[in-house]
Amino acid sequence: MRWTLWIPLALFAFFLGVAGYMLTQPKDDSIPSQMVEKQLPEFELPAAVETMPGASSADFIGGKPKLLNIWASWCLPCIAEAKQLEVLEGQGVEIIGIAIRDKPADVADFLERYGNPYTRIGADDISQLMLDLGASGVPETYVIDAAGKITYQHIGDIRLEHIPLLLEKLDEATQ
Amino acid sequence: MRFLLILLGALLPTALAAQDSMPPAPYAYKQLEDPALEAQATELMHTLRCLTCQSQTIADSDAPIAGDMRHQVRSRMAAGESPDQVREWLRTRYGDYVSYEPEVSATTWPLFIIPVIFLLVIGLVLWRRLRRTSSNESAGA
Numbered sequence: 001m002r003w004t005l006w007i008p009l010a011l012f013a014f015f016l017g018v019a020g021y022m023l024t025q026p027k028d029d030s031i032p033s034q035m036v037e038k039q040l041p042e043f044e045l046p047a048a049v050e051t052m053p054g055a056s057s058a059d060f061i062g063g064k065p066k067l068l069n070i071w072a073s074w075c076l077p078c079i080a081e082a083k084q085l086e087v088l089e090g091q092g093v094e095i096i097g098i099a100i101r102d103k104p105a106d107v108a109d110f111l112e113r114y115g116n117p118y119t120r121i122g123a124d125d126i127s128q129l130m131l132d133l134g135a136s137g138v139p140e141t142y143v144i145d146a147a148g149k150i151t152y153q154h155i156g157d158i159r160l161e162h163i164p165l166l167l168e169k170l171d172e173a174t175q
Numbered sequence: 176m177r178f179l180l181i182l183l184g185a186l187l188p189t190a191l192a193a194q195d196s197m198p199p200a201p202y203a204y205k206q207l208e209d210p211a212l213e214a215q216a217t218e219l220m221h222t223l224r225c226l227t228c229q230s231q232t233i234a235d236s237d238a239p240i241a242g243d244m245r246h247q248v249r250s251r252m253a254a255g256e257s258p259d260q261v262r263e264w265l266r267t268r269y270g271d272y273v274s275y276e277p278e279v280s281a282t283t284w285p286l287f288i289i290p291v292i293f294l295l296v297i298g299l300v301l302w303r304r305l306r307r308t309s310s311n312e313s314a315g316a
Binding site: 029031032033034035072074100101102103106125126127128130131132133134136137 | 195196197200201226227229239240243244246247265266267268269270272
């Protein structure tokens with residue numbers, strides 16, 4: 001029998017193997033932003049809640065690297081993330097929040113229930129800054145260096161195990 | 176009966192709790208005043224992928240983010256940007272992902288090359304076989 005006859009079966013087994021292997025891999029739907037390593041887009045957003053100032057791109061210039069946290073009071077993973085943001089704030093990290101499609105009363109309620117790690121919160125009612133950043137959902141967190149450059153993007157809620165990584169990225173952005 | 180009602184209630188989509196209650200962006204559902212420009216914008220929106228509902232274009236999706244993306248497309252075009260400029264603005268942020276139709280790029284080229292290779296191989300095999308049978312026939316005649 002000619003060996004070439006086995007080629008179709010070998011191809012079939014190969015594709016079966018690839019499909020089987022991919023089934024065991026965790027699904028990753030996240031869309032990385034192409035804006036990492038680029039300058040933070042210019043923006044000026046009004047205050048999301050009366051008791052706190054709004055946020056603009058100028059707030060990131062100078063001082064230490066800061067975190068830009070995109071979140072919303074209607075977003076469930078944001079509740080899970082709140083504790084970790086408090087920990088980061090406790091470590092002396094400045095976090096500027098951007099509330100996506102949110103109402104002042106809901107923002108105030110969220111801060112009262114789950115804590116307020118932010119120094120400023122801008123209101124992005126039509127996801128303008130979110131799209132300008134290349135973010136595809138809430139929550140997402142960006143490391144911005146003192147010159148206003150985006151150096152790192154974290155997609156999804158920040159869990160306990162992500163805190164050392166974020167602190168390291170903030171440290172790297174200092175240099 | 177009450178048990179049935181509770182069961183029915185459990186079927187209600189709870190994901191609704193994760194939706195915002197803000198009104199849509201101005202141009203999310205409103206067309207542009209200029210029909211020609213709106214036609215161009217609609218054509219562009221059919222080629223852009225919604226970020227959360229991954230198998231729909233932003234023209235097809237009712238997700239809030241798709242509405243916000245339609246607002247960006249329409250308002251940017253109303254401000255004088257061309258469809259290509261708006262597309263490029265999104266591509267510099269989301270890469271190939273935002274393109275609903277796959278485009279040839281560093282990661283997608285096998286999609287376009289492999290079928291061509293298959294066709295060439297099939298063509299080659301067929302050509303050799305047909306040539307052989309016809310030469311057999313002429314030899315037998």
